Ligand SMILES: Nc1ncnc2c1ncn2[C@@H]1O[C@H](COP(=O)(O)OP(=O)(O)OP(=O)(O)O)[C@@H](O)[C@H]1O
């Protein structure tokens with residue numbers, strides 16, 4: 001229980017519309033879970049609620065990260081406590097270079113008065129960029145500004161690799177990636193898999209799960225997890241479509 | 254020359270109508286509060302000034318009285334300046350001091366965080382009337398003297414170099430340019446007088462070494478810089494520490510003269526406390542192939558009105574204004590530039606960036622004037638505004654009067670927002686709200702900050718960080 005990202009009966013709404021309707025999910029450290037679900041079922045909403053986006057109001061339920069009440073923390077505190085979200089639509093930050101942004105994010109994790117070691121920082125960043133086959137010129141470019149869809153996604157993974165979170169939610173990181181990029185990004189994620197880290201991978205495509213093989217697959221529908229299984233569930237979904245799940249639900253109701 | 258339209262007139266002059274102000278009559282001779290001819294006499298006597306200066310001041314006083322407040326185009330807040338409640342001259346002995354204990358904690362903390370040296374803090378906080386920078390930097394002074402550079406305060410300049418001073422004094426900015434230049438001409442005190450002889454390129458920026466200098470913090474300082482043929486100088490004014498002020502009206506006049514092939518760079522970083530009206534007239538005259546650059550950074554104050562200008566009088570003269578203005582809650586930065594092309598093949602460049610935070614308000618006023626009879630003039634104007642949260646306001650009043658078709662002008666303006674989602678994204682990576690905002694703001698002004706000398710750009714960055722942190726919550 002305490003070594004996991006544990007979500008219990010989570011209800012959240014935006015402008016009075018309930019979108020998460022009693023969602024429960026537990027990702028133990030060291031595991032990779034995948035969520036699949038139709039458009040609009042609330043997958044991105046879940047990721048943003050966990051990150052603390054202020055548009056969403058949590059009306060019920062809990063989210064604990066290694067036993068710590070995630071929902072009680074500010075957005076930036078959640079990040080520094082080890083929660084990372086790779087955005088479905090990463091934002092642009094005009095005027096701020098990628099390197100400066102990463103540096104500021106790492107600096108924010110140091111105790112007051114301590115300065116980041118610039119040489120070490122660049123060395124590490126270059127290493128990780130190489131692993132993601134990212135050109136060095138991206139360090140000087142403004143964060144996501146004018147990046148192609150795939151470049152943005154790769155940049156999200158670079159940030160994750162630099163910040164080394166305890167739990168990472170990847171929201172459709174695969175969409176927009178060409179097949180080579182998909183392999184590279186998946187490799188990056190796999191390199192980060194460790195007994196000390198948990199992942200929640202949101203995707204529409206079984207293909208990604210060929211490269212990032214999940215321990216558990218969940219199906220989300222209308223703000224709830226309606227089915228959970230192993231990686232074969234993803235294959236089954238791809239084959240039969242979501243109707244299969246909804247029909248099953250209707251039968252069991 | 255063609256007649257400028259009314260917008261141009263407004264941009265050039267701070268209005269023409271007559272106004273009337275009444276002043277209490279019972280002021281004693283100590284130049285206490287209020288402004289009468291007696292005040293002028295008092296100032297002139299204390300300074301032991303020549304008769305022509307006394308007359309100059311008195312004429313200016315009349316002009317000041319005759320000119321109305323420019324509230325027909327500028328902020329109505331100007332009406333809240335109570336002229337009879339202002340002290341127009343405080344000789345050093347009279348400068349009010351307070352004890353260190355009376356200095357508010359947030360001011361002390363600011364000094365701390367900006368790393369202002371201990372000795373300078375007391376002066377800035379108004380605890381000590383003077384800071385003796387002369388002794389500390391006497392070696393720099395010696396070097397300048399060897400090159401024949403004159404660098405003194407304006408009182409000394411008037412006394413020791415009247416022939417040079419008088420030739421240019423009030424020529425670039427006539428007394429009647431606007432109500433506040435008239436006020437300054439009446440009661441000016443402090444500021445610098447600089448003369449650089451032909452061909453001398455001053456290696457170090459002046460004033461960087463003298464940045465804490467009581468005279469230069471005057472309310473009504475008057476600066477005159479003359480750079481002779483082929484000579485070069487960089488002057489730096491102000492410092493990033495907010496001066497803890499009792500005086501609420503600051504009205505400076507700065508005149509620059511760049512002779513043939515000369516170069517002047519004038520850099521200002523000012524951070525005023527929230528109660529200050531900062532109404533400044535700055536203009537330079539560039540002769541043939543000369544270059545004048547104003548680099549101006551305005552932070553704080555209740556209302557700042559400042560439009561540095563360059564009159565390009567000689568062929569191939571160049572003028573540039575680079576400005577950054579940051580308006581936080583309760584502040585209004587009304588800034589811009591004036592470029593008066595008065596010779597062929599003159600070139601001007603304006604890059605203005607403003608940041609409005611919370612209820613802060615930024616206004617850009619630009620005037621570019623290229624008359625019809627000239628050939629081959631160029632202007633580039635770029636003004637960008639950044640809004641942080643929806644209450645911020647920004648207005649742009651560019652007035653580009655370009656006559657004739659033998660010129661190249663380019664004008665670009667943009668307004669952008671730091672969106673909530675951008676801040677969310679940055680916070681998700683672990684930055685606090687203040688850090689996220691200051692990174693965004695620093696990103697916005699980054700290309701201009703590079704124009705500042707290293708030492709200043711570091712201070713500027715820190716200052717923006719603090720302003721942004723302070724604006725959160
Ligand atoms: N800020 C918002 N305001 C209004 N409605 C919202 C908001 N955010 C989400 N919604 C609605 O909530 C529902 C769930 O959206 P969400 O983005 O979480 O879906 P998703 O499962 O990620 O879909 P997709 O697969 O298309 O990315 C949608 O109907 C969406 O329109």
Ligand SMILES: [Mg+2]
Pocket residue numbers: 043044045088171172
């Ligand atoms: Mg989504």
